[in-house]
Every structure is written in structure tokens, then in C-alpha cells.
Amino acid sequence: MSRKPNVTFYILFAILSVPLISSNTLSFDHDTNVNIRSEIINDPRVQEMIRNDPSNPTQVLKMIENLENERNPPTDLIVELDAIKQDVINDVESFWIVTDFYTVTYSEISATLLAIGANSYIYVANSIVSSVGTTNARTRAEQWRDEFENKIYPNNLLYFGSPDGYLGDIDEDHHVTVLLATLSAEVAGYFDPNNERSGPQSNMREMVYVDYDYNRFSVLAHELQHLTHYNYDPDEYWWIDEGCSELSTYLNGYALATNLTEFARDYFQYNPEDSLLYWNYYDEGGENVRTDYGSAYMFMFYVSEKYGIAAVRNLVSETSNGPLSVEIVLQGLGFPIDFNELYLNWITALNVDDPSIGDGLYGFENLDINIDYELISIFPSTKTDRLNRFYGMYVAKLVSPSDFLLLEVSPPGSYSLAISVAVHDINGWTVSQRIHDTDLDILMNGTLVDTVYVITSIVTSTTPAIPLTGTSQFGLGYTDELDYTYIPGKPLTINTGTLDYQSSSWDFSLSDIYIEDENSTEVTDASGISVFLQFDKTGTTLTTENLELSYDPIDKWYVEENLQYFYEGDYELSIVASGLGQYGEQSLTSINIAHLLTVETPTISLINSTALYVFTNSSYTQLYGWESFTNNVETYVLLYDDSDTPVGIFDIYYDQSSNSWESDLLIMDEYNGEYYIKISFKYAGRTVRSAESEHFQLEGEISTPTNGIAFPFLQLVLMMSLSAFVFLKKKSKQ
Numbered sequence: 001m002s003r004k005p006n007v008t009f010y011i012l013f014a015i016l017s018v019p020l021i022s023s024n025t026l027s028f029d030h031d032t033n034v035n036i037r038s039e040i041i042n043d044p045r046v047q048e049m050i051r052n053d054p055s056n057p058t059q060v061l062k063m064i065e066n067l068e069n070e071r072n073p074p075t076d077l078i079v080e081l082d083a084i085k086q087d088v089i090n091d092v093e094s095f096w097i098v099t100d101f102y103t104v105t106y107s108e109i110s111a112t113l114l115a116i117g118a119n120s121y122i123y124v125a126n127s128i129v130s131s132v133g134t135t136n137a138r139t140r141a142e143q144w145r146d147e148f149e150n151k152i153y154p155n156n157l158l159y160f161g162s163p164d165g166y167l168g169d170i171d172e173d174h175h176v177t178v179l180l181a182t183l184s185a186e187v188a189g190y191f192d193p194n195n196e197r198s199g200p201q202s203n204m205r206e207m208v209y210v211d212y213d214y215n216r217f218s219v220l221a222h223e224l225q226h227l228t229h230y231n232y233d234p235d236e237y238w239w240i241d242e243g244c245s246e247l248s249t250y251l252n253g254y255a256l257a258t259n260l261t262e263f264a265r266d267y268f269q270y271n272p273e274d275s276l277l278y279w280n281y282y283d284e285g286g287e288n289v290r291t292d293y294g295s296a297y298m299f300m301f302y303v304s305e306k307y308g309i310a311a312v313r314n315l316v317s318e319t320s321n322g323p324l325s326v327e328i329v330l331q332g333l334g335f336p337i338d339f340n341e342l343y344l345n346w347i348t349a350l351n352v353d354d355p356s357i358g359d360g361l362y363g364f365e366n367l368d369i370n371i372d373y374e375l376i377s378i379f380p381s382t383k384t385d386r387l388n389r390f391y392g393m394y395v396a397k398l399v400s401p402s403d404f405l406l407l408e409v410s411p412p413g414s415y416s417l418a419i420s421v422a423v424h425d426i427n428g429w430t431v432s433q434r435i436h437d438t439d440l441d442i443l444m445n446g447t448l449v450d451t452v453y454v455i456t457s458i459v460t461s462t463t464p465a466i467p468l469t470g471t472s473q474f475g476l477g478y479t480d481e482l483d484y485t486y487i488p489g490k491p492l493t494i495n496t497g498t499l500d501y502q503s504s505s506w507d508f509s510l511s512d513i514y515i516e517d518e519n520s521t522e523v524t525d526a527s528g529i530s531v532f533l534q535f536d537k538t539g540t541t542l543t544t545e546n547l548e549l550s551y552d553p554i555d556k557w558y559v560e561e562n563l564q565y566f567y568e569g570d571y572e573l574s575i576v577a578s579g580l581g582q583y584g585e586q587s588l589t590s591i592n593i594a595h596l597l598t599v600e601t602p603t604i605s606l607i608n609s610t611a612l613y614v615f616t617n618s619s620y621t622q623l624y625g626w627e628s629f630t631n632n633v634e635t636y637v638l639l640y641d642d643s644d645t646p647v648g649i650f651d652i653y654y655d656q657s658s659n660s661w662e663s664d665l666l667i668m669d670e671y672n673g674e675y676y677i678k679i680s681f682k683y684a685g686r687t688v689r690s691a692e693s694e695h696f697q698l699e700g701e702i703s704t705p706t707n708g709i710a711f712p713f714l715q716l717v718l719m720m721s722l723s724a725f726v727f728l729k730k731k732s733k734q
Contacts (some may be wrong), residue, residue, distance in 0.1 A: 086173055087113050087121050095123070096201040097209065098192065101184045106201040111179055114141035117149040119174065125181035128212050137180075140212070144178060147217045155252050156224050159309050160244065160316045163206050163224065165231025170196055170204055176227070177207040178220065187211065189219035191226040193234065206231075218254035222246070225316075232317045237466070237473055238279040240325070243296030244316060247304060250297075259367035261297050268294025270372045272350070272393040275477040276343070277322070277466060288476075298369065302346045305365060307335060323464050339463050340418065344433045347393050348420045351453045357429045362422070373397040373453070376486065379405065383484045388412065388458050390477035396484065398452035401444070406489035406583045407454060409440040412480040416461045422453040434536075435461060438546070441576070443489065443583040456482070490518050492529070492577045492584030497556065499573075501591050506564040508591075513549065513557035515577050515584065525551035529579040533559055538570035538590065549575075564623040566593045568684040595621040599681050599690040602637070607665065609699035614652055614663040616679045616690060630654045634682040637663055640692070642674040652679065669700040 087093070091113040099107040111123035114137055122141040129137045153176070156163075163176055183189070189210040195203045208223040225248040229241050246261055255261055267290040268274065276295050280288040303326070304312045311329055318325040323339035330337055345361045350371050355363035373395040374383065379402060388394045398405070403425075411417050416437040423430045425446030432442075444452055458480060466473050497512030510533060515523040523529050531549040545566065549557040557575075573588040598619045605613040614637050620629045639648035648671070652663045661679070674697055679690040 114138040115145040167231040180212040183211040188214045218249040221248040221252040239296045243300035246297035247300040263294035267291040275392045278477040385481040396454040402488040405444045406487045407442045408485040410483045418459040420455040424451040425449045494586035511558035531577045535571045601691045602693045636680045671698040
């Protein structure tokens, strides 16, 4: 389609560009950037990655790009005043290409445009055209074009979003360039983020590279996802980015007949201990990396199957990173789930794989995978020093255990232990999941039990986070070796007693708990049995607190405690008794623990008619919770006019020295009239606002004059306007 220039558009374009072109902050220092890039390429971390994982060029180049941006944040802005030119068939262009990924060496080659689609330019390196002939090269280019236009582009657009992302179309030509060339050894294709901005060795276009002799179209789907993901979220964790690219091969129909990728089938299912969150290229030969590809694919497949393709598309465009971004996306779609719960469901589905249970969350509808496990068929049994990694799985499959089996697990030295236990008996599957940071005793029971899966993983008790600085997301993650003991047990019967909770004073008591063994003999403090009251916070898999019960001949087993130090929330209570191969568990009622949050009426200190400070104080009744409260409460100053309409919002901060909240000096130049202020505190899922302050008068300008805008801010406004015009221009071409 030809592009018709719009005179009005270009006049506005030129006018808006004047302050941008004149700004000395928009120059591009070619020599400086070349030197920085050279230093980064020789960085030992980059060299180690190239040496150990030469088959992952896209991430090598992303790593170089991100390190370069850390050292020298990009400030250049390309302003094109000429009419946009589209490429035409048989054009010959020069392209920068990485000819050696071990040294990250760029070379400039010439290539000919041999096929054009509605959304693609397919160039072939001239050295190949000379070798195979123009006819053969054109036929090959047309095959790649047809696959791109008919399948890959529309599917990736639907599932992952526009290749332009948030960064925009650098060359203002919506076509994606595909360069078919002879690539470095072991490289089937790659995406180079260097092309997404001006600079040394940049081709200044949306572009991917494919080895001419590679026969699988899946590489193009994979690399197009990288291009798209980068333009939305350039610093996303590798496991999410690669998981989406691997998923694109399935969504485009390039997966195996089982819907597994080769990495999932040949590597991940035999190495389930691999950390989902870490990318391990340190293993020479790349086996761990191949396992990473497999686990990332299986996770993204699970998310797409259980929560819809909108979850994947939104994840690509979500600029938060890692597990937090997964939570934000799923909760934004209306699924009240945290990452740990999702992770536990995923590792359960990988092993149980029965979508008929648990609302479909414990199995896959569209693939089958057989995760490696340790088989245990003799009981009692003790397994020591079993490898567990940070968000990686250890799996034991118990065959024909007793109907009453006690599992004892030692906790990791750091972090918490997530455990999913799936018991299969004559009634089907029963799944229980928990996260603990103490010694763990779990009862596994049923009627004619034939199979039990015990799946454990080292996790954080809250949403996991790995810093993105440097190379912290690389490696194996935290590793520990844990001990597991399986004991055919004997049941303990727990009879509930009297529970009393005074929410206003947080006083809690539980008494008259009578426990007896299988011979109907009362269990006392001389029986070698420990009894605990367990508090599980509703809506999470985390066991929050355990209170030990004492024994008295009159009150039986009892506990008294003031719960003012507990965090707010609903708690499910249960009594757990265990010891000497005996175990019992009894659920009780739920209780709600709430605290009083008050915000005092704010005090206003007027400096003049357009500037003021705001002060307030607050109280929160959680015992020992003040530090957590002051660190995590969200606080705002809300400005209202005399018609009770909110007209402004400002920050206010906790000052430890005065034990109060104070604002910075608030400049109110744009407000004129009578106003008052309220303070908003948000904590523990609720918002409390103060009473309104005394009313006060502001005498700022009713409308802010143009010359009152600082020049950098004017530049920002003009840049935003420029972007808007470019966007409208793009829309008019479609």
C-alpha cells in the first residue's frame, strides 16, 4: 500500500521537532557508545555466557544491550522529516549481522529483498543468492514469507501483541524484516535489540535473523515473540521471555505430536529439580539451559491453558517483571491467586495430571508429560539428602503405602518449604498443599490407598523476587538437601473442646481438648505426643503460626494466648497431634483478627499563600507491628475544594525521629480558593481516611501560564505530542 503524505501532519511534525532538535541532550556520541559496547562484550560475565551457552544469541544480545543501557542510558531521539519510504522488491540493502557470537563480532553484509508480504520483508544475503541462484533464493524467501504472513504473524499478533510494543516502530514502517543469511555455528535464528534504537551496528528496523539452511519455521515464531516482548518489556526475566517464545512454537502448530517441545520432553521431565526462576547457562554443553527452556515452556503452557491466552498477552505487555508480573496479570483478569499458589498447582498438575479434579487445575487438557520421580514402595522408609532447589521440584511416588502414613520432612536452612501431597485411593485423588518454615509432619491417609505423590520445593513465604541487576537471575538458585521419613502410623482421635476469642482484646483460649489413641487410651503429656494449634491464613497456602498446647488433668489440652501480635486476616484453625508414629488432626472454626487503624486530623502549616506543609499522626494496634506498618502503609494527602471535590493528591512520609507523618513542602501555584485536606492510609487491605482539616485559602494562579513551564517539561510535553501524531499517522495508514 502506498503512503500518501499529509501536509498538515508534516508541518506539525516540524514545528514540534524544533526544541527537540536544538536540545544538546539528544546528540549521539558514536565513539563513546562503541567503546562502551566493546568493554561490555569483553565483560567476563558476557564471555562466560557466550562460552557456555552459544546457542542462545538473542539473550546474549539482550544482556549486552541492557548492560550498555545501564552504563549509558539512551538519550538519542531520531526525528525523520522526509516522507516514509517502504522497501520495494529487489532492493539491495546493507545490514549489520553478528558473524561470530563467541566474540560478538558484527559485520556488514548486503542482501536483496526477494519477497514482500503485507507485514514482512524477506531479504536474502547476496552471498547466498550468488551461491544458489536468484530463482532458488526467491523461492525460499517466498516460503518464509507465506509462513510468516499466513500463520506466524497473525497468531503472534493475537497471542503476544504488536511487534511495535510500547517502544514504537523505529522506522515507521510496519513491516518486520526477516534476513535469511548464514549465521554463526549452532545458531538457527536470533533477535538483536540493538536494532530497536540508533547506534553502532543498528539496522534501525524491526528485524529478526534466520539461518538460510535451517528448515524449521518454528524459529521465526520464536524470534518474533522475542522482538514483540522486548518492545513491550525489555528487561523481563529470561524464563518468562523464553517461556513465551517456546509457547509461540506450540500456538503456531510447531510443537511435537504430544504438544511437548523437545526441551520439555528430553530434558525438563528428567530434571524436575531445575529452578523455574533461574536461568542456568553455566553448565558447559548447555544441558541445564535446555532444561530451563523446557520448564519455562511448561509453565507458560499451564498459564495459557488454565487462565486463557489473555493472560499470556497481558503478561507480555506487563512492565513489572517475574512472579510479581504474573500475579498482577492474573489478579487483573479476576483470578484471586498469588504466585506461590499458582506454582503449587502447576507442580501438582505436572505429576498428577488429572484435569478432572480441583476445577481442572491439577492436570493438563492438551498434553501429557511424565515427570521423573523417586519410587518408594517399602515402609517405613527414610530418604536423606534429597536435592531441593529454589522453585524446583523433588518428587517421590509412593506405591501401595499403608492407609495411614506419617511424613516427616526437615526444613531447608533458608527460605520455606512448599509441599503438595496427592493421595489416590478408592475415592479418587485428594490434594493438600502447604508452605512451612519449620519441621513438617503430614498425615497421608485414605481408604485402600494405592498411590501418593509427595512434591516439595524451596520457596519464599511471599511473592518471590530476584534482583535484575547484573547476572543475579543466572545459575541454579538456592540449593539444599532435605531428609524425608515415611512411617506407617497409628491414628489419634481429637475431640474438640471450648474455644473463646475476644476480638476487642485479642484474648484467645482453647481448652478441654481430649485426645485418645487407637486403643481409646487418653493421650496426656506423658504420652510422648506434641500437640499444636495451627493457624492457616485464609486464601494462602502459608501456615502462619503454631501455638503449643499444654496438658492439665482438669482442662485437658489447652492454650491461652493474646493474639494482638498476629497480622490482620481470617485464619482457619486446626489441632495437630503427633509423635511416636501417631498422628491426628482436627479442624476447628475460623476466626478473624483485626486491628484498629486511626488517622488523626491533619495539621496545616501555611508558609505563604501558595506553599504549605502537612502533618498527621496515626495509631495501629498490632503488637510488635509498628515497624511493618510504617514501612508498608500507603499514605496520601488528598486536597479538596470548597465543593468537596478532590482536586489534588500528594505524598506524605513517615518520619521516624518525630514518630509522625510529614509532607515535603507542597507548592500550590495552580490552586486558588478555599480548600481543606484529608489524609488517606491504606494497609492490610483496607483504607482509612482522617477527618477534614481546617479550611484554608490558597491564592495561586487560576490557570498556569505557558512561560511557567520549565523547559525540560516543555520538551516532555512536545515529545508526548510528537508520539501522539506519529501514532495517529500510523493508524491512518492501516
